Each structure stands twice: as structure tokens, then as C-alpha cells.
Amino acid sequence: MAEQELDALVIYGDDRAVFGPANTRWLVDYAPHFESVCLVVPAKGVPQAATGAEAESFYRNTARAGQVHAVADFCNPDEEYPYAKPITFDAFLQRVEGELGKKISRVGVIEEIWIPEWLLKIWRGVADGGSATGSSAGGLGAGAGAGAGGFVPFDRTWYMLKAIKSPAEIAVMKYAYQLAEAGLEAGVGAIAAGVSERKVAAEIEYAMRKLGSEGSGIDTIVGSGVGNTQPILTRATPKRIAAGELVLLTIAPRFEGYHAAIGRPFMVDGVASPSMVHASKTAIEAGEAIVAKLRAGAVAKDVVAAGLDVFRREGLIEHCVYSGNHTIGTAEFEPPILTSDSELVLQENMVFSVDVPIFFTEWGGLRYEDGYLITASGPERLNSTPTRPL
Numbered sequence: 147m148a149e150q151e152l153d154a155l156v157i158y159g160d161d162r163a164v165f166g167p168a169n170t171r172w173l174v175d176y177a178p179h180f181e182s183v184c185l186v187v188p189a190k191g192v193p194q195a196a197t198g199a200e201a202e203s204f205y206r207n208t209a210r211a212g213q214v215h216a217v218a219d220f221c222n223p224d225e226e227y228p229y230a231k232p233i234t235f236d237a238f239l240q241r242v243e244g245e246l247g248k249k250i251s252r253v254g255v256i257e258e259i260w261i262p263e264w265l266l267k268i269w270r271g272v273a274d275g276g277s278a279t280g281s282s283a284g285g286l287g288a289g290a291g292a293g294a295g296g297f298v299p300f301d302r303t304w305y306m307l308k309a310i311k312s313p314a315e316i317a318v319m320k321y322a323y324q325l326a327e328a329g330l331e332a333g334v335g336a337i338a339a340g341v342s343e344r345k346v347a348a349e350i351e352y353a354m355r356k357l358g359s360e361g362s363g364i365d366t367i368v369g370s371g372v373g374n375t376q377p378i379l380t381r382a383t384p385k386r387i388a389a390g391e392l393v394l395l396t397i398a399p400r401f402e403g404y405h406a407a408i409g410r411p412f413m414v415d416g417v418a419s420p421s422m423v424h425a426s427k428t429a430i431e432a433g434e435a436i437v438a439k440l441r442a443g444a445v446a447k448d449v450v451a452a453g454l455d456v457f458r459r460e461g462l463i464e465h466c467v468y469s470g471n472h473t474i475g476t477a478e479f480e481p482p483i484l485t486s487d488s489e490l491v492l493q494e495n496m497v498f499s500v501d502v503p504i505f506f507t508e509w510g511g512l513r514y515e516d517g518y519l520i521t522a523s524g525p526e527r528l529n530s531t532p533t534r535p536l
Contacts, residue, residue: 147189152254153246155187155300156269158261164364168477169256171403172308176209181220184265185212191245196220196238199230215241219264235268251275254300273297305481309473311495315404316519319474319497321358322406323517323528325399329354330408330531333368333397339389339415343368346395347382354399363405363478367396370414375510378467378503390416392510392536398478405478407499408531409515418536422512425462425504426535429514432456433502433533436471440498440518440525446471446488453502454486462504465511470501474517496520497528512536 147155159170160182167177170185174193181198183205188194193212195205198220205214216232243250253273258266273296311319332353336346347366351359369380370387375394387393396409411426418426432453439449450471457463471484474497482490484498498518505511517528 147187147254150254150298150300150303151252152298152300153189153248153250153252154242155254155256156261157185157187157256158265159183159185162260163362164479165257165260165477167403168475168480169304172476174209174211175403176205176212177403179204181222182262183220184217186242188242188246188250190247194238194242194245196235198222199225199227199232202230213241239272252296252298254298256300256304258299270297301481305473308475308480309482309496310493311475311497311519315475316495316497318402318404319406319517319519320528322399322401322404323408325354325357325359325401326397326406326408327529327531328357329359329366329397329399330395330410333395334412337387337393337412337414340386342384342386343370343374343382344384346387346393350395350397354397359399359401361400363398363400363407364396366398367394367409369394369510372508372510375411375512376506377511378505387414389414392418392422392512394510394512396513396515400478403476405474405476406517406528407474407478407501407515408517408529409501409513410531411512411514411536413536419509421507422509423536424460425465425507426512428456428460428462429502429504429512430533430535431460432466433500433514433516436500436502437518437525437527440492440500440520442492442494442520442522444492446482446484446490446492447486449492450484450486450488465504465507467503467505470499470503470513470515472499472501473497474499492520494520494522498525 159178160166161179170176181201183197186194195214196217199216202216218232329350333350336349346368368382369375370393371391374380393412398407435452439452457466469485501515503513518525
């Protein structure tokens with residue numbers, strides 16, 4: 147913030163399952179639920195959180211830092227709160243500026259794309275020399291200037307800070323991978339002809355919950371047959387697994403805010419077709435080629451190219467449908483993401499999910515996904531799950 151001459155940093159959080167809590171969880175260990183939160187970090191002083199009347203005590207009970215305020219704009223407009231006295235956003239802003247010791251004129255923002263427009267208008271107005279005066283429960287602040295001179299994207303800096311994991315973060319994530327492996331083992335044990343996808347998912351999630359999981363970074367994927375494995379994403383459905391079908395498991399538990407992810411395909415009481423086996427072997431070889439390049443100092447595009455070269459050689463490049471190599475942390479899927487044109491230089495203590503996809507084929511699709519920590523001596527695999535062709 148000092149380098150970019152910011153007076154305040156604005157971080158928004160809500161309970162969207164995949165990305166909503168990631169940034170407030172990382173900074174102050176607060177996972178918003180029901181009512182959203184606007185967390186403001188002044189250049190001097192402690193973080194200030196604006197949320198609704200019902201979440202005010204929830205923040206106090208769970209967050210590790212910051213002062214929280216019930217702000218009218220974040221309250222449910224159809225509810226009464228006789229125990230609370232929510233303040234206006236302008237009053238909240240004054241408290242932030244009280245910490246800072248001056249008026250805010252230069253605001254850093256993280257993930258502007260996810261912030262509601264009413265809240266963006268308020269902060270753009272503040273950065274444009276206005277104020278939040280006039281904001282209401284409807285959320286349209288009077289200070290809605292379009293000027294962006296003092297409204298600065300902070301995403302790149304933020305994600306590089308998040309990408310380099312501390313020893314404590316690494317320890318938490320290693321345990322998250324143990325949870326994922328326990329879930330995978332339970333899922334494999336539950337797969338059988340006649341069993342529903344949701345039954346398999348229930349066994350996976352129960353095994354992980356017993357060991358401390360607080361939930362999942364993405365809904366547990368149990369897809370079976372062509373229809374439920376062909377798309378990139380699916381959810382466990384009431385469909386019953388049939389003999390001879392492909393089943394795809396993708397498991398991403400959340401532990402103390404952090405994630406792990408393991409993906410594996412399986413056959414049920416049948417023999418895989420030659421094209422399925424070929425795809426499976428290609429995905430495994432591509433993953434191995436990627437991991438061989440996964441070193442501190444490596445350039446992202448070179449890491450990606452190693453896997454893509456395998457897909458091209460095997461004639462499956464059109465089915466490698468996304469760039470699957472990304473860091474993992476308080477979101478299951480978070481930047482920086484390795485792409486074919488990225489100049490990102492990998493650094494020690496980054497944690498990557500190597501996710502190798504093959505989808506949109508006539509028989510369905512599959513992925514192999516594992517976690518790796520970048521160490522001084524090379525990549526350390528964070529799960530011991532066997533990697534085999536179908």
C-alpha cells in the first residue's frame with residue numbers, strides 16, 4: 147500500500163461458495179455468511195469492517211482482527227433489528243478516516259468485478275473527492291463520480307502476496323490434502339452399480355467432515371456416464387451409476403479456510419474403450435511433463451507448453467479445454483493461473499494444483515488433479531493418491 151501510495155484498501159466478501167469468502171478469510175479469517183462485508187484496511191490503524199446487523203456479532207466471534215460496524219446499507223431492508231443501531235456508510239467512512247488520520251483520496255480495490263455496483267459507486271466517489279453521504283439501504287451513494295484517478299486496482303499485488311505461502315499456511319494445506327485423500331478413499335469405496343452419485347458424494351463429505359473439514363471449495367463432483375462427465379463442471383445428482391460407466395470424482399475440502407483438490411476417473415464394472423484409455427494415459431503423461439517443469443525460476447508459459455505438447459502429439463489438443471494449472475489457497479481456484487502466454491516466474495513456497503483436463507469427447511471426459519508445493523529442491527507432491535490409467 148505504501149509503494150502504491152494508497153490511503154485505504156477495499157476488500158469485499160460474501161458467501162458465494164467458491165470465491166466469495168476467499169479474500170476476507172485470508173486477511174482476517176472472516177468467512178461472511180448471510181450478510182456481506184466490506185473490509186477496509188487504512189494505511190494506518192486497524193482494519194474496519196462494514197456489515198449487517200445480524201453479522202456484526204458473527205464477525206466479532208470469528209474474525210481475528212479488525213473493528214466491525216453494523217452499517218445500514220448491509221442490513222436486510224425488510225427486517226427490524228431492535229437491538230442494533232446501524233450507522234450510515236458516511237459514518238463508517240468517518241471511522242475509517244479517524245484511523246487513518248486524514249481524508250481518503252487514493253483507494254486500492256481488490257476484485258472489482260465481484261463488488262456490487264452500489265458499493266463501487268460509493269468508493270469511486272470517495273476516491274474522486276466526494277463522500278458516501280446520501281447512501282441508503284438501497285445502496286446508491288451520492289458520491290458516484292466516474293473519475294478513477296484515485297481508484298486503483300490492487301489485484302496483481304494482492305495475488306502475488308497470497309501465492310507465496312507461509313510455513314503455517316503450508317502446514318494447514320498439507321492437512322487439507324489428507325482430508326481430500328480420505329474423501330477420495332471413501333468415495334471409491336462407495337462407487338458401485340446402482341448407487342446414486344449423491345450417495346457417493348455423501349460418503350466423501352462425511353469422511354472429510356469427521357477429520358475436520360469445514361466444507362468444500364467447490365461442490366463435490368461425482369459425475370457418471372457420458373452426460374455427467376462430458377462437461378467441465380457437474381454436481382452430484384440423483385442419477386444411479388450404471389455398470390460399464392465412467393465415474394469422475396473431484397474433491398476439494400476446505401480446512402481453516404484453505405483448500406486441497408484431487409481429481410480421478412474410475413470405471414465401474416466394465417472395460418474402458420481404447421479411446422478412453424488413450425485419453426487417460428495422455429492426461430497422465432501431460433501432468434508428468436508439467437510437473438517436470440514445476441520449479442522455482444520457471445516461466446509459466448514454458449510449464450504449460452510441456453503439457454500442451456503431449457496433447458498435440460497424441461491428437462487430443464482440442465479436448466484440453468482449459469488451463470488447469472493454478473495456485474490454490476483460500477479459493478480452490480485462484481490466481482495466478484498458468485497460461486500459454488504468461489510470463490509469470492514461479493517462486494518457492496507457491497502451491498499449485500496441476501489439473502489436467504480432457505472433456506467434450508464422445509465418451510465423456512476426465513481430469514487428473516494433484517497438489518504441488520514449490521520447494522528449493524523441486525516440486526513436493528502434497529497427496530500420495532496413485533495416478534493410473536483407467
